[in-house]
Amino acid sequence: MNLAIGHPDRQTRIPAPPFLAADVGGTHARVALMQPPQEQGGEAELLAYREFACADFPGLPELLQAFVKDEVQMPVRHCVLACAGQRMGDEVLNDNSAWPVHLPPLRRALALDDLAILNDFEALGYALDKPLAHSARLLCGPAIHVDGPALVIGPGTGLGAAVRLPDAAGGSVLTTEVGQMDFAPYSLREREILAHLAPAGGYVAYERIVSGPGLLVVYAALCSLRGEAPKLATPEAVSAAAAECSDAQAVEAVEIFCAALGSFVGSLALAFMAVGGVYLAGGFLYSMFASLERSAFEERFLHGRSARAFLSRVPVWVAEHGRHGVLGAARWYLRHGAPGSAISRQAVAGG
Known part of the structure; x- marks a missing residue:
């Protein structure tokens, strides 16, 4: 699950960078910093995690910036967002959102190279086998x-x-x-x-x-x-x-x-x-x-x-909902990451 460069017989492994995984509902948002697995078939490692009240922030960019400022000690250029509602173009539509979710301002605010979106219950679906089903x-x-x-x-x-x-x-x-x-x-x-x-x-x-x-x-x-x-x-x-x-x-x-x-x-x-x-x-x-x-x-x-x-x-x-949404979103991202991103290339390489 690492990138490989150099001669095919003497490849140098470059660890994949951590990425943000956010599970955003109408009331609470759960955000994690995830480290991709270092070998095929492994699980991403949760490095940091916080839960926020959406009402405490004027928008999603400010919420994610607060997490990055407090919990992340390095640049993060990749993010997967599990969001209540459905994506329509550059907007996530949901009558119950605390605020509108527009993707271009979010990319700019966090200087993201890659932003992937899925539905929040789709993310929970990817957490069904473990650990959700066992808790x-x-x-x-x-x-x-x-x-x-x-x-x-x-x-x-x-x-x-x-x-x-x-x-x-x-x-x-x-x-x-x-x-x-x-x-x-x-x-x-x-x-x-x-x-x-x-x-x-x-x-x-x-x-x-x-x-x-x-x-x-x-x-x-x-x-x-x-x-x-x-x-x-x-x-x-x-x-x-x-x-x-x-x-x-x-x-x-x-x-x-x-x-x-x-x-x-x-x-x-x-x-x-x-x-x-x-x-x-x-x-x-x-x-x-x-x-x-x-x-x-x-x-x-x-x-x-x-x-x-x-x-x-x-x-x-x-x-309980807990961390399952961000863990499911991370699993989905490593498997279906946006084309051309480092993380998606890992997912393709790892099957």
Whole structure:
């Protein structure tokens, strides 16, 4: 995995330079300095790592510059960015971003020779086999790891998902925007909430319900339906009040959130025949594990009739987001780096 120069029989190995790997969501950004592996088949080494609140910075260039200033003692000319949303030309489009992400100013601000972009859940998909799969807690289904299509799903600031498909090269990942699918109510109460959110009908995305902000939306809708003013102002406050059983609307909001998540995840598992399992990623869900366990998640995930026979064999795991996004982004970069960069030449040379 090093560059080689000189006579083919007496090649001199030049260590590849470190690169930045950033995992940028709507609320938090995780940034790492990664050292490429020094031999074929090895893993990149994490040299430095920090987590930032996006709201603390006017833009992504300033956030990355803060990391470089505090953690990096050498010029860094290569960066891979796992970002919520989808790249369209020189911009990353995402309704939940803390600020617009434009690539040319970012390249100039950090004097980058190479900037590669992928979706943040695509990056998590490349971290599925290790270490994400080995640090997860089983929510329902059999405690097995089967080779086959696998899903990684995360309700956070938005609702993201990706599909990992096994192949001879170690797996490929399909990015999705399934959080933008129309919300499908299951219970009469969910129909009431949908009618409250869209009284004249129309489009309501799943992530409007199944996300961190969505939990707050459901809570506020329940308060309004009961003729009460909301007392809680953040998703964390709602989930905490539900855990303490100190607010009836918070308890019901969490129950509806977990049940709707179960239906959503089960539908995706059927759509992609996810025999490799489902991984629910993110600190938000990980902190709600006890609520998920005692909720209607599993029953709604299993659907009914013939679907239940298949879905009962699909394990559902819950994992913290943590460093998995930057590690997955680094793995993707070493394998699919931008053409012409030193790192991409290594990836090609290493297979």
